[in-house]
Amino acid sequence: MTLPKKVKIVEVGPRDGLQNEQQPISTEVKIELIHRLVDAGLRYIEAGSFVNPKWVPQMAGSDEVFQGLFSREGGPKAGVTYAALTPNLEGFERAVAVHANELAIFAAASETFSQKNINCSIDESLNRFTPIMDAAKSTGLPVRGYISCVVGCPYEGEVDPNRVAEVALRLRDIGCYEVSLGDTTGVGTPDSIIQGIEAVAAKVSISRLAVHLHDTYGQALANIYASLLMGIDVVDSSVAGLGGCPYVKDNGAKGASGNVATEDLVYMLNGLGIEHGVDLDKLMEAGRFITEKLGRENGSKVARALRSKS
Ligand code: HMG
Ligand code: MG
Secondary structure (H helix, E strand, C coil): CCCCCECEEEECHHHHHHHHCCCCCCHHHHHHHHHHHHHCCCCEEEEEECCCCCCCHHHCCHHHHHHHHHHCCCCCCCCCEEEEECCCHHHHHHHHHCCCCEEEEEEECCHHHHHHHHCCCHHHHHHHHHHHHHHHHHHCCCEEEEEECCCEECCCEECCHHHHHHHHHHHHHHCCCEEEEEECCCCCCHHHHHHHHHHHHCCCCHHHEEEEEECCCCCHHHHHHHHHHCCCCEEEEEHHHCCCCCCCHHHCCCCCCCECEHHHHHHHHHHHCCECCCCHHHHHHHHHHHHHHHCCCCCCHHHHHHHHHC
């Protein structure tokens, strides 16, 4: 088992991070955050979400975020992917109207979570994605797929890795170029993550998998390290460890905290000598910017440690 030479970081802070915030966040702040992340060297940003605004009010302004990003002087930076989450054709049309240059669809490996999150069964969701995939193909837009609850579900408990593998295969078969495996509640440990990846990799090539690990139990970096050793080289993360999924806390279960902090991921990759293209100082500035705007503590241990040194 060897580590990859290079890792692609998928920055989900502006979407997965901010979607969970109750307080109003202006479009200008969202745009400024994205610009700072791009300046720090991130080349894939999930910039917003075109879901029902009644379900996730914080993402209601994603249309304006994309418009603002692309109309600002200089426009979108060449070589950067500005992606959007879309649950259905209505979301697809909104994303295309504002020129998102990549889409993500999202399914789950747990029936109850699927119902709570997108109001339909797993099977219905996959059928609903087919017209999005057809439309994306005709417009040439790449589509990434997510699977939530790959290890555990806040409603159903443990999740069978074979179930995850079946959903991954369906997502690949309908045309997702990559499938991101979401440990939505962060309950996984290296063993369960490895088992999950092994089951999925038996059906979908590991070169088409990514990991999306929430850090609720402090296991994310250990789980990422285990994933890298298995051959995964795409990792999702969120600046300052922002976020979570709004449909986890409904249950009264421990809420999902944010994804692994991008700063912590970058620090670990630096230590391992793995290329990633991100400037940690500039990234920490972006993290400081958004945590100050939100009035909350930075969720990145690395950012806190390095700041206390300076
Ligand atoms: P529904 O209520 O079943 O939808 O919701 P519907 O088709 O019956 O439509 C109902 C109303 O919603 C209609 O409006 C539609 O126009 C409107 P009305 O006629 O009542 O005025 N509507 C929309 N409006 C704007 N944009 C749209 C849209 N679609 C419908 N795209 C739906 C189904 C999927 C839309 C809803 O359940 C929803 O929006 N869910 C989103 C949940 C969500 O965003 N969760 C967080 C993201 S997933 C996540 O965080 C996990 C991840 O990070 C991985 C991990 O960590 O596990 C990816
Ligand atoms: Mg997530």
